[in-house]
Amino acid sequence: MLDDFFLISFVPILTGLFSALSCTLVGNILVLRKQAMLSDTISHVVLPGIVTSFLIFGNVGSYFMLVGAAVAGLAAVGTIAVLRTYTSMDNSAAMATTLSVFFAAGVLMIELTSGGNVHLDVEHALYGNLESLIWIDGESLMSVFDPVARQTIPVELTRAIIGFVLIVSVMLVYWRFLIVSTFDQTFAEISGVPVGIVSAGVALAATIAAVISFDAVGSIIVVAMFVCPPAAARVLTHSLRDQVWLSLLFSALSAVLGYAVAGYVPTLLGFETSISAAGTIATLSGMILACAIFYSLCKRSYDLLDGH
Amino acid sequence: MSADAISVTELTVDYDGVTAIEDVGFTVSAEKLTAIVGPNGAGKSTLIKALLGLIPTRTGSISCFGTLPKQYRKKISYVPQRAQIDWEFPASVFDVVAMGLYSELGLLRYFSSAHKDRVQSALTDVDMADFAARQISQLSGGQQQRVFLARSIVQDAELILLDEPFGGIDVKSEAVIVDILRRQKQYGKSIVAVHHDLSTVTDYFDDVILLNKTVTAFGPVNNAFTKANIEKTYGVSNLDFLTGRA
Numbered sequence: 001m002l003d004d005f006f007l008i009s010f011v012p013i014l015t016g017l018f019s020a021l022s023c024t025l026v027g028n029i030l031v032l033r034k035q036a037m038l039s040d041t042i043s044h045v046v047l048p049g050i051v052t053s054f055l056i057f058g059n060v061g062s063y064f065m066l067v068g069a070a071v072a073g074l075a076a077v078g079t080i081a082v083l084r085t086y087t088s089m090d091n092s093a094a095m096a097t098t099l100s101v102f103f104a105a106g107v108l109m110i111e112l113t114s115g116g117n118v119h120l121d122v123e124h125a126l127y128g129n130l131e132s133l134i135w136i137d138g139e140s141l142m143s144v145f146d147p148v149a150r151q152t153i154p155v156e157l158t159r160a161i162i163g164f165v166l167i168v169s170v171m172l173v174y175w176r177f178l179i180v181s182t183f184d185q186t187f188a189e190i191s192g193v194p195v196g197i198v199s200a201g202v203a204l205a206a207t208i209a210a211v212i213s214f215d216a217v218g219s220i221i222v223v224a225m226f227v228c229p230p231a232a233a234r235v236l237t238h239s240l241r242d243q244v245w246l247s248l249l250f251s252a253l254s255a256v257l258g259y260a261v262a263g264y265v266p267t268l269l270g271f272e273t274s275i276s277a278a279g280t281i282a283t284l285s286g287m288i289l290a291c292a293i294f295y296s297l298c299k300r301s302y303d304l305l306d307g308h
Numbered sequence: 309m310s311a312d313a314i315s316v317t318e319l320t321v322d323y324d325g326v327t328a329i330e331d332v333g334f335t336v337s338a339e340k341l342t343a344i345v346g347p348n349g350a351g352k353s354t355l356i357k358a359l360l361g362l363i364p365t366r367t368g369s370i371s372c373f374g375t376l377p378k379q380y381r382k383k384i385s386y387v388p389q390r391a392q393i394d395w396e397f398p399a400s401v402f403d404v405v406a407m408g409l410y411s412e413l414g415l416l417r418y419f420s421s422a423h424k425d426r427v428q429s430a431l432t433d434v435d436m437a438d439f440a441a442r443q444i445s446q447l448s449g450g451q452q453q454r455v456f457l458a459r460s461i462v463q464d465a466e467l468i469l470l471d472e473p474f475g476g477i478d479v480k481s482e483a484v485i486v487d488i489l490r491r492q493k494q495y496g497k498s499i500v501a502v503h504h505d506l507s508t509v510t511d512y513f514d515d516v517i518l519l520n521k522t523v524t525a526f527g528p529v530n531n532a533f534t535k536a537n538i539e540k541t542y543g544v545s546n547l548d549f550l551t552g553r554a
Contacts, residue, residue, distance in 0.1 A: 032397065032398075034394075173415055173416065174415060175415075176410045176413070176414075176415055177410075177415065179399075179407075180407045180410050182397075183393070183394070183397050183399065183404070183407070184388060184392075184393060184407070186360075186362065186386065186388055186392070187386060187388060187407070187459075189362060190360055190361075190362070190381060190384070190385075190386050191407075191410055191411035192381065192411050193410070193411075234398070237398065238398050238443040238445060238446075239398055239400070239443070240398040240399060240403070243398050
């Protein structure tokens with residue numbers, strides 16, 4: 001069963017892992033800023049951006065896709081800001097309308113382009129396609145150090161790693177600004193923190209995380225990786241540092257275990273086909289959240305009984 | 309040093325398309341405790357935001373220690389209303405006070421042991437030194453307010469601007485905070501606070517600014533905080549409630 005691990009599973013696991021970690025890192029900030037819905041919005045609105053850059057450049061794997069998605073993401077954030085400023089809509093209504101209209105436009109655009117040899121289909125966009133990331137020259141761990149074999153590593157993995165490194169470094173550099181403007185925006189503004197740029201930066205980071213995860217886990221399920229691991233960590237600790245580390249642990253667990261469960265468990269149980277890795281990863285993250293909530297509730301009632 | 313901490317002339321500010329304060333003029337003396345007092349909707353918060361340079365002004369000028377807004381931001385520290393803050397935020401008391409040093413530290417400057425000492429000494433100033441590691445969600449209202457005061461003290465600003473520092477806290481904590489503010493005054497700080505409780509104005513503050521869209525009176529409490537001026541500001545003639553806690 002593990003003979004073809006590097007051919008079939010190595011790249012999908014790593015791609016899923018780095019995608020999940022990127023989303024979770026940004027998700028920690030979104031949850032603290034009470035903007036978790038933003039991840040939902042962005043992961044949906046990048047669809048028309050990706051389709052547009054596909055229409056212009058004719059290649060779904062290109063880095064132009066990232067640019068298209070980033071433009072769409074920021075356009076959506078701008079739309080939300082306009083709706084909130086010039087209408088009586090509140091934040092959630094502005095996000096919900098923007099999300100659905102942008103996404104619907106993306107679906108229509110995919111359908112309009114679906115003649116000919118177009119590889120972009122709705123199902124792929126929604127559910128991701130982790131299982132398709134086959135590494136043709138992947139034979140063993142040594143292949144990683146073989147420059148020839150390395151050339152056939154799917155670009156999705158490279159993109160996921162670059163995105164992850166980018167998000168980690170930007171967050172480390174801007175950590176103080178992120179935290180102070182999230183905790184107390186007025187104070188941050190007076191302290192000279194460019195709060196507007198920080199907000200836009202958070203939206204941009206969410207866009208990047210959503211786009212690199214787009215192929216891996218799909219535009220809808222990616223939301224789970226933004227919200228579930230940070231939310232689970234949030235109910236377990238009052239320390240920000242612990243929250244971030246715990247959420248990354250939960251995220252990695254979901255990504256790796258989710259892929260393994262999806263790929264191997266159905267076959268072990270005697271089923272003919274495996275189940276969707278993306279769906280399993282997201283479901284697992286939800287189960288971890290449920291366990292975390294259950295644990296914290298039990299702990300609280302135990303503390304109460306114990307007289308703490 | 310100029311004797312005026314703040315000097316405001318003919319200030320008019322629109323907020324949400326409505327004229328919130330109009331033709332406001334006053335001075336705040338340095339090294340005094342000054343209260344901004346007025347009914348709900350009098351424009352107190354707008355005035356604070358304008359003083360902090362957070363919102364555009366229509367007409368008039370503001371200066372702080374002789375300089376214009378933007379330039380004087382480093383001279384002012386601000387203590388927001390407790391209700392504006394999410395106290396479930398995962399941070400310790402130390403973390404919050406350390407935020408007061410962020411504008412000085414910028415993004416990447418190392419947080420040294422000297423900085424740590426400054427945070428600790430600010431916490432000592434507000435009698436919260438033993439609470440450094442405590443999560444902010446586990447503090448009482450008065451303790452939360454003292455943490456914010458420490459954050460303001462660590463900034464070492466000349467002027468401390470507080471938005472309702474006694475909102476929703478008990479009498480005992482209120483007395484502790486007044487003590488801290490008086491001590492800061494002795495260290496040479498100027499303190500301006502939005503204040504709601506008319507019955508304590510004369511006890512707590514040196515000076516007062518009475519505001520209702522425009523300034524009806526300002527100056528030392530003995531001269532400015534008179535029955536006539538209060539009636540003019542609040543538009544009521546029955547001020548018996550002044551004898552109790554409003």
